[in-house]
Amino acid sequence: MTHNDKSMLAAFGALLLAAIAYGAQNAGIGVPLLVGGGLLALGWAVAALGRSEGLSRVALPVLGMAMVALLIHAARGHAESHFAVFAFLACTVIYRHWLPVVAAAATIAVHHLSFNYFQQWGWGPICFTEPSLGKVLEHAAYVVAEAVLLVLLAERARKEFATGEVLASMAERLVRADGSVDFSALHLQTDDERAQKLLSALKQIERSIGEVRLSAESIGNAAQEIAVGNSDLSQRTEQGASALQQTASSMVQISSTVRQTADSARTADQLAHSAATVAQRGGAVVAQVVSTMEDINTSSKKIADIIGT
Template identity: 25%
Template sequence: MRTFGYIFTRWISSMNPIFELRERVAPFFVAFLWLHVPVIAGLGFFFEDWLWPTVGASVLAGAATISWKFSGGEATTRYLIAVAQMGMVAVILYQFMGNAWQVDIHMYFFAALAMLAAFCDWRTIFVAAATVALHHLVLNYALPLAIFPNGTDLARVILHAGIVILETVTLMWITAKLTSAFSEAAEAIERAKSAERESQELAEQQRETERRANEDRQKTLSELAEVFEQDVGNLVEAVRARASQMNDHAETMNLVSMEARNRSDSTAQRAEEVRGNTQTVASATEEMSSSISGIVEQVAHSSRITGDAVNRVEQTNETMQGLANAADKIGEVTSLISDIAEQTNLLALNATIEAARAGDAGKGFAVVASEVKNLASQTAKATEEITGQINQMQHVTKDAVEAIQKIRETIGEINEVANSVSSSIDEQSGAVSEISSNTNRIADGTQLVTNEITELSGAADKADETSKQTVDAAKELVEQIDQLKGEVLNFAKHVRTA
């Protein structure tokens, strides 16, 4: 039955190679001790004294065996083996008592002592050396012939003791170094195993951390993709709706600008007719002035001319009234264009704000929104210029109407003068001069109106071109928003599968 000490020693030996070595060496020494029993018995038969030496050898071997069975390679077993080893040599030395080889048998003490170094235990060496010393000292006085052939010899005892001490010290130093080396090796192995275990634990923790991180990352990316797709998708849809609305307004503005251009062309044509009529009046007035010397003879003819002049002035007055009405309508159109430009500017500003909220993803249509805003601003500015020009045209038209009214009054006076032309030739001449002057002023005013309307037509053309550009930009913005929506969906899909 194994003792607790033996079990503990076996457990320690599994952790420390020095204990494992001692556990393995112990049975070899036990077997080696039992080999001495037949050898001693054989020597006993040879020297005719076999009983007591054989019994003594058996007792020594049996004691070591029992200790080994119960304690394994513990210190008790090692010490008993050391004593039994030296005892076996002492028994053999006793058997050679009186023989010439007795002195040579002493060498076996040195060999047996050196063999015990296999335990790598300096204490075992010390116990064996102490056993040899005790054996020599006791028998040197109790039974001297059992040690040396010539009996008591203290000098030899001291010599052998010195040699044993020298060997013992050397063996103890060697075994101590071996024990230290084994301990350091065991500690290094244990540290290596501990480091390996820690490395495995760290690797397992790293794998677990990576697995959790991958799960968290996948979950986070999936949630981010859903939020991104929902928020940005709603934003893109809102911007697309605004862009479509802006496109509709731009097309409406384009139609309005085309209508304004057509009306300005019509107004210019009418102004040209007024200018032609005014030139006709001027020519008639010049003819009247050139024939002033024969006005008496041409009174009747002058009356007819005066009647025609009245009719033409009435027509001119109606024409100028139509021009004033057209100018008012053009003013209404320019006001409508200005309102549309302001709405476009607000829509572009809203698109710019929405693009800023979208961050880098909205830079594409942010540029387009900025361009639309610039075009709307240019349209508003051009509309303001057109409005100013229309106001000037209305002012000139008012002057022309007043001038035509004066012409009408003057022609009435001419008609009255024609009835009394013979008595007021000089007054008739002055009236004709005044008619000529007023007619020239009317012609100049009509020319100015024509020029203003021409500029208005150019502004209308520019507004038409700007509205077309706005329509194109709005369509391009819608296309880019659709493309952005596709990119958002692809990005969200890529994030989910990442």
């Protein structure tokens, strides 16, 4: 039993209660209870045993209008009771199909036409307080007008419901259980214009996401290259710093060597001065020795001369 069939059976129950209430005010509740109970049971059987709405969406509107006919009969044809026709006819839109509306309208048209004559002939069924073919045609005109509008509404509701089903299916396929988006729903085939527009928009979004993904990958690659370059630069900077440190150390060593060389030069200069002084002193001594030797030579010559003489 579908949700739509349950709604129709609820309308059956409301009509039955109204028929019993009218019957209690007029000829009694026997006929409403007997006939109304039978119609309700038959409607429940159709809804429960039907495997789809193919049967119930035609049978239930027909049985429902029979229940409306019972209500009108129990109300002795009062004009207010005929509003039930329009109320129940509107209920048939719940199937979102034109067939239940047409079936219900045709049923009540047959009822009014036949029961009008049955009442005129005195057969017992009541449709109007005063039977008249003019009233039948007048009521039929209202029913036809409402039926046309309801058919349009039913078809529009059917299309919108179909669109909703497609969109719901797309939403279920778009979002996975883990919350991620699956664009495989974009390959869904549909003739619905609005669903096609949504699919077109989603495809554009998918393309945009693809472009963003490519841009992100390019940025990632560039960032990786920059990171590698930074690593190389860091290594080179470390190497340069190490070389500078070594150069500084070498400069310190050179400076120390220069200072040592300067000290050695000063020491050598002092030694050279000392050697020069010693040499000068040695020269003076040699000069004195030479002078002494000359004096000795002169003295020797004098001694020889003396001895020779």
